[in-house]
Amino acid sequence: MDKVHVAPCIQDDIHGFAQSYSPAVYSLVFILAVVGNVLVLCVVRRYRSSQSGGVCAFSLTDTFLLHLAISDLLLALTLPLFAVQWADQWVFGLAVCKISGALFSLNRYSGILFLACISFDRYLAIVHAVNSGLKRNTCHAQIACALIWVMCLGLSGVDITFKQVEKVGSFSQQQRPMCVTWFTEKSLQWQVGMQLVNIVLGFILPLLVMLYCYIQIFRSLCNATRRQKRKSLRLIISLVSVFVLCWAPYNCFQLADSLQKLGVVSGGCQFVRTVDVGTLITESVGLSHCALNPLLYGFVGVKFRRELAKMCKDLLGRRGLGIEEWGQRKRRKTTVSLSSAESENTYYSVMV
Template identity: 65%
Template sequence: MATTDDYYDEDYNSTFDYGSLPAPCDLQNTWQFGSRFCPVVYSLVFLLAVVGNVLVLCVVWRYRHSRRGPCSFNLTDTFLLHLAVSDLLLALTLPFYSVQWAREWLFGTAACKVASAAFSLNLYSGILFLACISFDRYLAIVHAVSAGWRRNTCHAQIACAVIWVACLSLAAIDIQYREVVELPRSDIRVCQLVFSHGDSQKWQVSLQLVSMVVGFGLPLLVMLYCYVRIFRALCHATRRQKRKSLRLIVSLVSVFLLCWAPYNGFRLVDSLQRLSVIGQSCSLDHALDVGTLVSESVGLAHCAFNPLLYGFVGVKFRRELVEMWKGLLSSVGLLRLDSWGQKRHRATGPFSSESENTSYSSVVM
């Protein structure tokens, strides 16, 4: 996990021979800041992400349980389902790192490898599923792909399988190289990547560049292209539709940028420093440490924002959620539903519009 990798010079953690190396910068202030900041923020993100994504999964399960067959809703709904699973699994790894920052890594080497791999897997996959949702909306609106094709989830399942496999290959690095080691000149044990001394900088920079491309640059380009084309296609829509679409498009891109751009900016500076493009100093190292900690926490909060942006803004989703709560209250005798008030499910999916049209705003508003 980047939480510890980016804060300590890999040369000191991978060779275990500190006598021949220059003394590292003092990490005590960074660790003290992280021990106060990270447990609180990670716990808050964990709670919000679990509640939001569990509600999304409950609504999806309720809807699919009421329909027959695996293709009961469209491509966007399928991507949202995988996004919720990915965000939920990512959130479930955060308590491990909260404990690490509060004390140290207490869970052993096997848990270190598994938790780190799960973190990387779901971090990459969640962002790529956001790009898939953007591309599906682009096909449906700009190119007016038929509703029947979009309801066939076979295409989405293939795309999701490719994403999971690709992200699993990236997460395999954590399985191979994650270890529990003691920080230099300290008895604190942490879970982090450990490379040989000669390859440490090369591997660290390579992984950071791959992470920035796969986990930020490529998805951002896809989202920008798709949403710009979507908005241009809606120029002839009604004024109210245009206003709602503009608000939503701006909010989706802005939240993604605000969450992940600062973190990737700090990682880029760190990579340039490791390549000796930028001079090294303890003051710069401390600024990068603290900046990476804070910006990473903001990025992780995106898994708590996704249910709000991609689920709760949808008319049908909110309606399904209300009906689910009515059913629960009715089952315990707190609410009585008349037969004429029961929800009648449609085949367009819990996150879709009331009708299969090509209005972007009606799909998610």
């Protein structure tokens, strides 16, 4: 999506590679991400409808995971547009270009910030379990989510400003309209500055928060015997680990690009070509993250699998049951869910 343009360097091989690589990868990630995150939203909605007490009765973990799924789904909806661009050219206009670029940045920021919030919530629940009751309020979690969305929208404003539809091509290829982040020579400082801000605020600082939380959690659980906390921790650590593995390579190439533009690193056209190809590949790996979270819920989250199985049984059971019989069955299940939720207090999460 972002383009590094160095005039003296011929980039025919990069454009050819992108045309064959990006459409297939983006299309596959789009299908998996939409199906997976829609299932997550349906499962959370089903569980939420069985609970009483309104928004503030919802689990803190599920609140953040719900917003994470929405963020991933928004990103996935932009991928077909960029798949069409790499296969042919950008045909959707300037407004869609700016909105799509903003959604990309929005997901990058919000994704790791929601994961950082989940980590901090687990830190309060496990390390400070005795005196964190007032702090771990789900209404406060909703406010935190709203603040994260507002802050990330502000950070993605750079894409709205600098995303342009420009004709891009190499010496031997016909130039095509592309949706790119277009910086002039006068705005080069903006480009380098925003790349560094993306790396620091969108990756390093939240990662440090998560590492601190989990180090303290592991120390607290050394002699713990509560299996439920260990199971929930396994899912959250899996989410964080996959996020780091997906986005760390992309941030490394972004850092290399910034250092090259600042003159700290010099490598000529070969270095620029390597950074361009590396950015293209690692960006697609980062984008695949929005399709991997639902798979983690399914493979690691025992309760999520249970709720998903119940939802599928309900959908299949509606065909063979009369309206009255199905209604009695649903009420019976709701009663069981409520009693289960009450027995496990506010710690119960449909995801783990």
